Structure formats: C-alpha cells, structure tokens
Amino acid sequence: MTTLKRVLTWREGAGMTIAGVLGSGILILPTVTAQLAGPAAIVAWLLMTIMAIPMAATFGKLAIYHPNAGGIASYARLAFGPRAGKLVGILYLGTVPVAAPAAALIGAGYLGALCHWPEADVVLVAAGLLATALLVNYFGIQFSGWAATAVVVAISALLLMAVMSALPHMKALAFVPFLPHGWWPVGQSVALLYWAFVGWEMIGHLSEEFVDPVRDIPRALMVAVAVVGILYLAVSSVSIGTMAYRMHTHGAGLSVLIGMELGHPGAIIAAVIALLITYGTIHTYIAGFSRLVYAQARTGDLPRFFAHLHPKRRTPARVFAALLLPDVVILGSVLAFHTSLAQLIAWPSAVFIVLYIVAMVSAWRLLPGYRAQAFALLGALISCAALIFVGWAMILPIGLAFLGWWLKGSFAEKATTPEEIA
Secondary structure, X not given: OOOOOOOEOHXXXXXXXXXXXXXXXXXXXXXXXXXXXXXXXXXXXXXHHHXXXXXXXXXXXXXXXXXXXXXXXXXXXXXXXXXXXXXXXXHHXXXXXXXXXXXXXXXXXXXXXXXXXXXXXXXXXXXHHHHHHHHHHHOOHHHHHHHHHHHHHHHHHHHHHHHHHHHHHOOHHHHOOOOOOOOXXXXXXXXXXXXXXXXXXXXXXXXXXXXXXXXXXXXXXXXXXXXXXXHHHHHHHHHHHOOHHHOOOHHHHXXXXXHHXXXXXXXHHHHHHHHXXXXXXXXXXXXXXXXHHHHHHHOOOOOXXXXXXXXXXXXXXHHHHHHHHHHHHHHHHHHHHOOOXXXXXXXXXXXXXXXXXXXXXXXXXXXXXXXXXXXXXXXXXXXXXXXXXXXXXXXXXXXXXXXXXXXXXXXXXXXXXXXXXX
C-alpha cells in the first residue's frame, strides 16, 4: 500500500501554509500599492487581510469534510462531476510550472541587485532555489514541513527587524493627504493584493497527511491568517509612514527599510529575506502541486505514470522529476529572450483567480451550514471582483479551460484508489 503518510501536525501545517501565502508579494507590493493609492493603500491591505478570513475558513472546512490531495480539483469533481475535476487539473498545469520559476527569479533578483550580478548569475541562483525545493520535497512531507516552519520563523524575524528598523523614521505627515488620488486606486490595490493572499488552498492538498485534520487544520489556518495579516500590515504601514515607497524602485523596498538603521548590512539582510521568502513560496508550490498531480493521476485525469509514490518516502517523486523540464524552459527563456517577470507572473495569476472562484462555488454546494455557505459565497464574490482587473492574461485560463473540456476521455480506463497503486 502506498498511501500518503499521516505525519503533519498543526505546526507544520501552519508553517507550510504561511510559506505558501507569504510570498514574493511582500517584496514588491507595499511599494507598488503605496505608489498607486498613496497612504490609503493601508486600507487595501487591511481589507484584504479581513477578506482572507472567509477564504481561508472555507478551504479549511473543505479540507476537513473532503480530505483529498487533489484539493480544488477534488472539490470541483464532487460538486460538479468528473469533467469539472479534470478541467481544474488542467488549469493547475498552467500555474506552478511558471509561478515557481518566476518566484525564484524575484528572490534571486534581490541578491543580484545587491551584488550587481549579470542576468546569467541571477538565473543560476534561481535554478539553485528550484533544485533545493525539489530535493527537500523529495525527502518527504514531514521533513518538508519542518523545513517550511524553519523558513517561516526566519522570515518573520527578519521582517520584524525591517519594521523595527523603520519605526523611528515614521512621520504622521507621511499619511497626509490620505487619499491623494481618490478611492479608485484603493480598489485597484485590492485587486493587486489578491496575489499576496493566494495560497490558502495549500491546506487542501496536504489534508490527507494530517494526523488529526479536524483539530489541526483549523489551528493551522488560524495561526497562518494571524501571522500573515500582522506581517503584511506592519510592513505596508512602515513603507508608507517612512515614505520609503518614494525613495526607490519597487524591487528594493525591504533594503530601504532595514537600511534606515543598519546601512549596507541592512541591504544584505534584505537579500537574505528575499531568498527565504521566495524559497518558502517555491517549496510550498511544489509540495501542493505534486500532490494535486498525483491525485489527478490516480483518478485517471492525468497519465497513470504520475499515480506512483516513492516506495520508501511516500512522495510523488515522478512529479518532481517532471517539473525539471518547465523550470529549464522558463529560465532558459529568460536568458534567451529576456522575458520579464511581469509577463511571467501575470499568466499564472489569472489562472489562480479562476481556480479560487471554482473552489468557492464548489464549497457553496458541498459544505453544510449557513455560515460555511455564506463564507464561500463571499470568497467567490471577492475573486470575481479581482477577475475584472486581469486583462489579456485571461487568455491562459480560457485556453486551458477549453483544453480541459475537450479532453473528454481519461488517461486511465478507470479511477484508482491509493491502495490500488503500487
């Protein structure tokens, strides 16, 4: 029998969820939103922190009532039938293989800016981050959970250092005028911040591996929402209060904040933060994505080849090996064609919004109780609002959806259970 092992506690679950949510957005979005909306950007951060609660709660309920490594794909299958599950699986294939290299390039770019490296060196560091994440995930979910928790603790400490370094330089005048450009840019900022709060679905992919999911999943999510919200609000507040967003381009926000007290050593610390944050994001992307592909393969929606676990480590090792190809292609395109990060990030982001809409609508149909259904409906409305600002990147989820709908047949003759897969 090669089922996934139940070894996760709420601590590892919280660590991996925080690592998935607390991504590269913290490196660039405090500055981008402040430049867009002025001091009122803090309202956008507060609103998104509050809005994260119903979405996180909904994913937690889904993980408890319907534990399955397939996550959103399994929820769609239960709510709307096999074809919907397959469609979601195809949609997911357009996210992590692009998003993980993009995240790696953001972190490597921080270090490259500090050391004045050429593009080739930045890409090499990004490749190292991706290889490390694949290797750590290969060694098993418990080891992976410990690693994610350690990374989150380090990130939190370093971000708090950035906040404490900047606090003495905050001025009340920095918040006047509060609405220099009106309320519309605040709404645009909310849409942008959606990307900083994507990642709650991770708990669903890991639900089969919790020792006590009913007790530990709510604890993990409660801790994750609190930690992410506090850190995001703190960093965005000091970015505005010190007017740091006026001093630099968006790629060096933390460097400026920490450098206010620590000078050049602060820039080094900021580079370390960037590497840790992006590693945490990549690490969790790969953990969740690999479980999704494994779950989809065992139901016949993806090739049966991926419905196999390492006999000793019980990890979907074949998925990790398959991820090497898109990593090489994406990083190679950056070197060959100088593909911008904006281009890389826009496409998977559009798919993530569509996936969240599907997850929330599925939860509305699957979960019992008025409160759970109300939270799911609210999450769906939030995601639909963000979809308005996607633009041309909407081409990717539409194209993938058509592909998923067209693939009516299965890759396997019948669905399989974990016990049937040797």
